[in-house]
Amino acid sequence: MTAVTHAPVAPPEPGLTPDEIVARAEAMVPALVERQAETERRTYYAPDTHEAFARAGFYRILVPRRFGGYEFGVETFMRVSMTLARGCPSTGWMYSFGSAHTLAVATLFGERAQSELFACGDFICPATVAPGGSARPDGEGGWLLDGTWSYCSGAPYATHFMGHVVVDGAPMLFVAPRDQWRRLDDWGGQLGLKGSGSHSIAMDGGRVPGHLTLPIHLSQVAVTEGTPGRALHGNPEYGGGPLSVMLLGSAAVVLGMAQGALDAYEELMRTRTTIFPPFTTRAEDPDYQFWYGEASGMLAAAEAAMTNAIQQWSRTCAAGPEAFTRERDVRLATISREVARLAWRAVEGCLFPTAGSSAVRDGQRIERIWRDMSTTHSHAGFAIFLAALANRELSRARFGIA
Structure with missing residues (x-):
């Protein structure tokens, strides 16, 4: 077991509970809805929103308690991410992808690295899985890195960056402090998620010290022999499969987007009338009732699947390192695919086509959500891994085929 030398640091609000921090996110939703256009123009959420998130404790949800975090766990983090995305898809995406990799750091790195990386309490660390750039030894056991890594969601307020580089034909994961990299002004021209801060x-x-690197690729990590984080913190969730939890986090944000679309559609149900006789509110019309009910049922099923998947993930962590096999990790990841598919079917099949032309004009809430959800289809996790690779890998693991 890793020796403990770091004196524990109390979080800013030691008595804060998971339900309270989720309630803080819920209270922010109306303001996030109102600021969506502004967020898109800026290409990331506003400085005062970032400060509000910090005060609320959002950036410490997954940070271990001994380093001044709340250590509330994956379920609370997913609930907050989903809630923020319900208000503003770009904001939810940027927050989630900037904060989710806290779990990987707390799981995979040793105490020396963690005490350094979590020194400020708040931890924001966008990551990319695609290797890029080049690395050369610095002569002191570390590395000097050159290159550009794209799609780093969460970059504007990041404290660190997690990336991959190929060294001698094998991937190396690294975490670079903020003073060792620069953010490029190259985001905002995509179809959607224009405000997600996904800059290069x-x-x-x-310069990246050797203790902030690992000879692994984040999507291929095996945890069945235990992890430094599980031993250091005594928390099973710092020993779970990184692949499944990353993809479940993505699906939680997509589900939050769809829930936001249903919110907008409900408002239209209450305030708009039918265009064909008998003229009634949409809420009184059988067809709109059907479309709303169909979408609502899909999203309720998606949320139930998401909740159950998170519970399965946590139970597998608690069962011990040997329980979190690659098969288990990939099987949980496939649930995230089905959650995202249900969310998309609800929006693309029910809400968007029946909301009316005025509701899908440029800048309208449902129009923006449709654009943002459409853009998620191009994300490598959904478009490549979950769409094809995960099925094959799950089957090979199940049947013992190398």
């Missing part, structure tokens, strides 16, 4: 990160001889 560039390094020109950025």
